[in-house]
Amino acid sequence: MSLVGYVVIFLVGIGILLALFLRHVGKKMYTSTKGEIIKKYENPRKALLVIDVQEGITGRMALKPYKDTEEKIKMINKVIQHASDTGVEVVYIRHAFKDSFIYRMLTRGRLIEGHPGVEIDSRIKVISENNFTKNISDAFSNVDLDKFLITNQVNELYLVGLDAVYCVYYTAIGALNRGYKVNVIEEAILTHKTQEEVAKLYQKSGIKLSSSKTLTEKEIY
Template sequence: MSKKALLIVDLQNDFCPGGALPVKDGDKIVEPINKIMDKFDLVIASKDMHPEKTVHFDKWPVHCVRGTKGSEFHPDLKSEKIDFIFEKGTGNRDDGYSAFEATNKDLEEFLKENNVEELYVCGLATDYCVKASVLDALKRGFKTFVLTDCIKAVNVNPDDGEKALREMKDKGAILIESKSI
C-alpha cells in the first residue's frame, strides 16, 4: 500500500529569527506544520549539520554547526513526531542543499523501502534547500507537493521565492496549501 510522507526541510534555529542566517518570518511556519503532522504515514525531516570549517561558509555566514543550539529544531516544532532525521551538509566539500544529499541515510532508498509515493515538502528556505529537495524528489519519480503556506524564502533578491515556486511547478511539483490535505 502506498504511503504519503511529510518532509520538513531545515526548520532549525539558525534559519529562524534570531539565528545566524534568519529567514524572515521563518518561525511563522511552525504552527501550520505542527497541525498537519498527524495526517501523514511518515514524518521525516532534514537538518543542516555543518562542520565548524567548510567551504559552504565561503558563501554563507556560519550556521547550523553540529552540536550548537543553532542546529537544533525550532523549539516549538513537535519534533517528537518526526520518524527520522536526514543530516546534510556534513562534509567540508558539500553544500548539502537537498535532503537527498543526506549522509547518514539515503533518503530515496528510505522512501522506497517505506512505500512512499507522495512526498509533501515544507520548511526553509523556499529558494534553496526546499527547492533543491523538491527538484531531486521529482527527478527520482516521487509525486511531490509543495505546501506553500508552510515555506518561507531567503529572498536574497526580492523575487527569489517566487522564481523558485515557478521552477518547482514547471518541473512537475504540485503547489497546495496545508488546509487542502
C-alpha cells in the same frame, strides 16, 4: 612599484580567489541529486519532509529572520499533526556542515555539526525519530533518507520548511528525479523571495505548489 601597490595587488588577488572559491562552493551546495526510479508499490504510502527548520536558521540563533516565521511554524505544526493523525510518515531534515574554516565563516559556526544551531527549532512539533542530516541543498544527498523512504514504500511526498528556492526546491527536484509525486505546501514554506518569484521558479521546473488541503482534504488554517 611601492609596497602599498604590492599589498593592493595581493589583496585583490586574494579577493578574486575567495570569490571563485565561494562560487565553486555555491555550485556544489545548491544542486539536486539523481537516483534509481522508485518501484510501483502494492500499498504505497506518503511522507512529510520537514526541511531545515532549525535553531540556527529560524530559531533563537537566526542571523536573518524570515518574514512571518511564527505563523509559518504554526502552519507547519498543524501539517505535522495532521500527518501524524492520518498515518503519514513524518521525517525531519537538518542541514549540518562538517567543521571547516570556510563553513564556520559562512555560517558563523551555527550550522556546524554539533553546534546547537543545527538542532530542530524548539517550536516545531517533533513526533518521530525519523531525523536525517544533509550538507548540500538536496536532502536526497543523504542515502539513508533514500533507503528509509524505499523501505517504507513511500511514493508521494509533502514538503514544508525552508528555503523555498533552495533546500525545499532542490529536494523537490531530487524527489522528482526518483519518480516521487511531490507536493510543496505553499502555506508552510519560508523564503526571502516573493510569492511570484517562487511560483515562476516552480512552474519552470515542474514542481507542484499545493495547498494544505492536498494533504488534509480541508484547509487547516
